[in-house]
Amino acid sequence: MNNPQLNSNGELIHLLSLDGLSREIIHGILDRAAPFTAVAEREVKKVPLLRGKSVFNLFFENSTRTRTTFEIAAKRLSADVINLNINTSSAAKGESLLDTVDNLAAMQADMFVVRHASSGAPYLIAQHLAATRRDHIHVVNAGDGRHAHPTQGLLDMFTIRHYKKDFTKLSVAVVGDILHSRVARSQLHALATLGVPDIRLVGPQTLLPTAADRMIEGEATGAPLRVCHKLDDGLRGVDVVMMLRLQNERMQGALLPSPQEYFKSYGLTPEKLALAKPDAIVMHPGPMNRGIEIDSAVADGKQAVILPQVTFGIAVRMAVMSMLAGGGTAQ
Amino acid sequence: MQSLPPASELIDQLADRLRPAITPATVLVGIHTGGVWVAEALHAALQLTTPLASIDTSFHRDDHHLGNGLKAAGRVSHLPDDVEGAHLILVDDVLYTGRTIRAALNELFDYGRPARVDLAVLVDRGARELPIAATFCAYTLSRPLPASQSFNLARAADGQLSFSLGEK
Numbered sequence: 001m002n003n004p005q006l007n008s009n010g011e012l013i014h015l016l017s018l019d020g021l022s023r024e025i026i027h028g029i030l031d032r033a034a035p036f037t038a039v040a041e042r043e044v045k046k047v048p049l050l051r052g053k054s055v056f057n058l059f060f061e062n063s064t065r066t067r068t069t070f071e072i073a074a075k076r077l078s079a080d081v082i083n084l085n086i087n088t089s090s091a092a093k094g095e096s097l098l099d100t101v102d103n104l105a106a107m108q109a110d111m112f113v114v115r116h117a118s119s120g121a122p123y124l125i126a127q128h129l130a131a132t133r134r135d136h137i138h139v140v141n142a143g144d145g146r147h148a149h150p151t152q153g154l155l156d157m158f159t160i161r162h163y164k165k166d167f168t169k170l171s172v173a174v175v176g177d178i179l180h181s182r183v184a185r186s187q188l189h190a191l192a193t194l195g196v197p198d199i200r201l202v203g204p205q206t207l208l209p210t211a212a213d214r215m216i217e218g219e220a221t222g223a224p225l226r227v228c229h230k231l232d233d234g235l236r237g238v239d240v241v242m243m244l245r246l247q248n249e250r251m252q253g254a255l256l257p258s259p260q261e262y263f264k265s266y267g268l269t270p271e272k273l274a275l276a277k278p279d280a281i282v283m284h285p286g287p288m289n290r291g292i293e294i295d296s297a298v299a300d301g302k303q304a305v306i307l308p309q310v311t312f313g314i315a316v317r318m319a320v321m322s323m324l325a326g327g328g329t330a331q
Numbered sequence: 332m333q334s335l336p337p338a339s340e341l342i343d344q345l346a347d348r349l350r351p352a353i354t355p356a357t358v359l360v361g362i363h364t365g366g367v368w369v370a371e372a373l374h375a376a377l378q379l380t381t382p383l384a385s386i387d388t389s390f391h392r393d394d395h396h397l398g399n400g401l402k403a404a405g406r407v408s409h410l411p412d413d414v415e416g417a418h419l420i421l422v423d424d425v426l427y428t429g430r431t432i433r434a435a436l437n438e439l440f441d442y443g444r445p446a447r448v449d450l451a452v453l454v455d456r457g458a459r460e461l462p463i464a465a466t467f468c469a470y471t472l473s474r475p476l477p478a479s480q481s482f483n484l485a486r487a488a489d490g491q492l493s494f495s496l497g498e499k
Contacts, residue, residue, distance in 0.1 A: 034407075035387070035389070035390075035406060035407045038407045038408075039390075042441050042442055043414075043441060043442050043443050044440075044441040044442075046441075047390035047391070047441075048390070048391060048437075049390060
């Protein structure tokens with residue numbers, strides 16, 4: 001299958017999804033991110049890998065954390081960063097997505113970081129750039145609809161690798177609103193590709209896709225997804241608990257009785273977490289709904305690595321952007 | 332190949348040249364990867380008490396566009412806590428175009444402003460492309476090696492250092 005993310009040499013030119021990226025490429029990105037974690041501790045928190053490049057943050061959907069960490073990552077690479085909040089600009093005046101892209105390309109953009117409520121929007125941009133022979137402009141998907149959030153998936157893998165080293169011995173629970181979550185889709189592709197032998201999908205039937213155990217079929221052969229409708233079953237003996245946010249803005253219809261009811265069944269409390277391994281880590285992509293999917297005692301507890309995730313996210317985004325536009329490759 | 336003394340002999344010679352310049356505060360900074368090996372050997376030969384430092388130049392290389400991406404995973408610089416005002420001696424195995432040294436100096440100054448930086452190398456292979464010279468050098472090749480040849484220090488499993496010459 002033609003993978004628009006890779007050039008003919010198998011090098012990454014866009015980051016659109018973790019689906020279709022090999023274990024070598026994913027580990028290559030994580031390896032490359034490691035030295036960038038040290039940049040923040042230097043007197044000069046900048047390296048010149050993207051000096052003279054222009055990175056456009058195209059956010060067609062609201063975001064604070066992701067946009068900010070992309071901005072910090074690009075600035076620490078010495079790029080110029082232009083933030084466009086499209087909701088309040090051209091799109092509101094009726095300009096099409098590709099017209100917006102063409103205009104920004106005419107301003108000598110080198111990279112687009114794109115968030116869009118529609119699944120596939122970053123693909124459309126990448127295809128459009130290829131069709132118009134502007135392959136030197138790179139596209140990073142910063143979250144598209146329910147489809148993918150690859151840099152979140154990568155920073156989550158970086159975090160797991162940091163604390164747990166070896167993926168091939170881990171039990172991982174992904175808990176919550178999997179149906180609406182692009183984060184979950186990216187996490188699952190990465191976990192399966194990296195060889196995690198026990199992946200559990202935990203949530204109520206209404207927040208899981210139909211045939212959830214086959215949601216990444218065709219990726220890693222026989223992806224070991226297991227659906228658990230009871231939180232206890234999902235957490236028992238796991239090394240990593242990956243919580244998801246309840247996505248109120250994406251919910252249509254009555255999928256949940258009430259947030260209080262959800263917390264009773266699926267909220268991560270210290271008592272529930274005690275079912276996992278004693279050294280299990282708790283992750284959350286943010287923003288957290290305290291008292292809905294996660295108890296404050298867990299969110300602020302010793303096992304939570306939620307703030308390190310944010311810090312690692314900068315290094316991972318620096319690695320991705322420098323690989324795409326800095327001329328370096330994964331291998 | 333011009334007759335090159337063994338690496339261990341060159342390290343002893345370089346140590347002799349460095350000895351008068353060493354102060355109690357001098358820090359050796361090996362440039363990854365070959366320079367780190369040389370710096371380790373010099374550190375032992377000179378019986379230095381200051382911790383050995385190392386520097387990775389990947390972030391400041393000028394040839395990323397030529398396909399020389401960031402190499403070796405997880406390699407980072409380990410520099411003294413107070414680069415400000417320090418006497419540092421950059422150590423490398425081979426001095427060639429000078430581009431690595433330029434990158435190392437840029438990396439160094441991301442950490443502070445040293446009082447003085449010297450450069451010590453085992454072998455100068457010539458063909459400089461930047462106005463850079465070594466302060467201490469154990470051996471200078473009488474004729475520069477052609478660009479088609481690679482010339483690097485290698486370390487065997489038993490820790491023995493030796494130079495290897497090859498076609499790129």
